[in-house]
Amino acid sequence: MTIDQPTTLSTPARRFGTRARPTIARVALYLGALAVLATGIAHVQQFYADDYSSVPTIGTLFYLNFVSAVVIAAGLVAPLGRIAGRYAGAIRDAFAVAGIGLGALSLIALFVSESSGLFGFQEHGYRTPIALAIVFEVAAIIFLVIFLAANGRGVENLHTRSRRAASSTAGRVADASLHRGR
Numbered sequence: 001m002t003i004d005q006p007t008t009l010s011t012p013a014r015r016f017g018t019r020a021r022p023t024i025a026r027v028a029l030y031l032g033a034l035a036v037l038a039t040g041i042a043h044v045q046q047f048y049a050d051d052y053s054s055v056p057t058i059g060t061l062f063y064l065n066f067v068s069a070v071v072i073a074a075g076l077v078a079p080l081g082r083i084a085g086r087y088a089g090a091i092r093d094a095f096a097v098a099g100i101g102l103g104a105l106s107l108i109a110l111f112v113s114e115s116s117g118l119f120g121f122q123e124h125g126y127r128t129p130i131a132l133a134i135v136f137e138v139a140a141i142i143f144l145v146i147f148l149a150a151n152g153r154g155v156e157n158l159h160t161r162s163r164r165a166a167s168s169t170a171g172r173v174a175d176a177s178l179h180r181g182r
Contacts, residue, residue, distance in 0.1 A: 025150040032143030033076035040069025103137040
């Protein structure tokens with residue numbers, strides 16, 4: 001242990017405990033992936049069943065929402081450790097951020113289309129598929145934020161890593177100057 005490392009647990013670690021955090025992160029990850037996929041399914045259902053495919057731009061966006069949701073959900077649950085090695089955690093975090101972004105942008109687009117219109121299209125009323133899409137999008141955002149908070153690679157760890165990187169860089173610079181002086 002170095003002098004710079006805290007001797008007490010951080011607030012989230014005290015609150016969740018060291019054993020519960022990985023379980024919470026895993027459950028939130030899978031529920032978030034499921035909610036992202038459900039969002040995409042809601043959009044593709046509207047694309048085909050309610051003939052959104054014939055609405056210029058909006059139909060394309062609905063289909064792209066579905067494709068994005070499938071890619072993000074697959075990326076969230078894929079065994080990335082086998083493919084990406086030590087970068088698997090960072091890649092999974094990027095997929096989680098993408099899922100949060102997809103949910104947030106879908107909600108924003110819906111509310112814009114309800115209020116003033118989006119690309120010449122205006123949605124009217126909250127039918128069951130729209131209400132379900134809202135629930136799935138909010139759930140995806142909440143679960144993926146919980147995953148990012150509980151997975152152990154949060155802002156505090158980034159700060160610790162940057163401190164370690166700075167100290168190792170300073171050590172390499174000092175070693176290099178010693179070798180040049182000989």
